[in-house]
Amino acid sequence: GQNxxxxxxxxxxxxxxxxxxxxxxxxxxxxxxxxxxxxxxxPTFLSYNVLDGLEEKGRFSSFLSRSKGYxxxxxxxxxxxxxxxxxxxxxxxxxxxxxxxxxxxxxKP
Amino acid sequence: xxxxxxxxxxxxxxxxxKKSLKCEQHLGxxxxxxxxxxxxxxxxxxxxxxxxxxxxxxxxxxxxSPECPNSSHLFLHLHTLQPEDSALYLCASSQEPSGVNEQFxxxxxxxxxx
Numbered sequence: 001g002q003n004x005x006x007x008x009x010x011x012x013x014x015x016x017x018x019x020x021x022x023x024x025x026x027x028x029x030x031x032x033x034x035x036x037x038x039x040x041x042x043p044t045f046l047s048y049n050v051l052d053g054l055e056e057k058g059r060f061s062s063f064l065s066r067s068k069g070y071x072x073x074x075x076x077x078x079x080x081x082x083x084x085x086x087x088x089x090x091x092x093x094x095x096x097x098x099x100x101x102x103x104x105x106x107x108k109p
Numbered sequence: 110x111x112x113x114x115x116x117x118x119x120x121x122x123x124x125x126x127k128k129s130l131k132c133e134q135h136l137g138x139x140x141x142x143x144x145x146x147x148x149x150x151x152x153x154x155x156x157x158x159x160x161x162x163x164x165x166x167x168x169x170x171x172x173x174s175p176e177c178p179n180s181s182h183l184f185l186h187l188h189t190l191q192p193e194d195s196a197l198y199l200c201a202s203s204q205e206p207s208g209v210n211e212q213f214x215x216x217x218x219x220x221x222x223x
Contacts, residue, residue: 004151031209042113042199042214043152087152095208096165099151 002026004100006088011106012078020073020086020103028093034062034073035087037102043087046073075105083107111135113215115200121221124190130218132183132200140205141183142212143175146197158183159205190222 003025012018024032031050035043049055049064049071061074075082088100113134122128134141143155157165158177172194174186183200197219201212 008149033211040216042216044214045211048209048211089152091208097152097154097208097212101149101151 002090002092002098004088004090004098006086006100006103008101009104009106011108012075014078014080014107014109016078017074017076018078018105020075020088020105022071022073022088022100024069024071024088024090024098024100026090026092026098029066030091030093030095032062032064032071032091033087033089033097034071035089036084037087038084046086078107080107080109113200113202113213115198115215115218117218118216119219119221121223122187122190123223124192126190127186127188129187130185130198130200130220132185132215134181134183134200134202134213134215136202136204136213138202138204138213139180140203141177141180142201142203143183143185144199144201146199146217152199156185187220190220192222195220195222 006022033048034046036046037043047062054063059076064071085102085104087102089097116131140159142157145153155169156175161177172189176184197217199217200215203210203212
């Protein structure tokens with residue numbers, strides 16, 4: 001079967017750095033997405049990786065290793081507004097998105 | 110209005126009621142999606158429409174019936190639901206359904222079935 005694993009919940013301190021991991025086992029791979037979802041709001045797109053390596057976008061970076069079936073989202077200089085759930089999703093060989101259950105990130109002052 | 114809108118935002122219904130959820134996208138996209146989001150579970154894809162034709166069903170119970178009258182509007186008709194159908198129902202759109210392009214989500218309808 002297809003599976004996406006990410007931690008259920010993480011806690012970090014304002015101003016610090018946090019890394020949210022995502023491992024996947026899917027039938028084929030056509031890219032990996034990260035979305036952010038604040039409580040009671042719509043998920044919003046953060047990043048898309050299809051090649052190995054690190055992609056940086058401001059305070060957020062996303063890394064992919066296809067050989068290891070692994071990705072992480074790195075958040076730097078954490079702000080209180082970064083408190084949200086972070087969803088990892090993989091596009092399989094049929095171009096269907098397989099979603100993880102999300103990681104709830106709690107930022108403390 | 111911009112982006113993807115959904116109405117109503119909250120809905121409480123009995124098991125014998127019939128109701129409809131509405132989604133409208135203002136982005137000029139040609140693919141629309143219905144998802145179910147339950148607490149601590151992955152997003153479940155229910156239906157996909159590409160160019161107003163359904164391309165994905167994912168074995169959704171027949172008490173959920175989608176309708177896509179044009180590329181900007183999507184409905185989810187509900188009847189004789191069960192309490193376990195209580196969840197957040199999200200609509201999304203994208204440019205072409207291959208999945209490579211990011212999906213834009215609406216704020217969702219929080220559904221409670223009594």
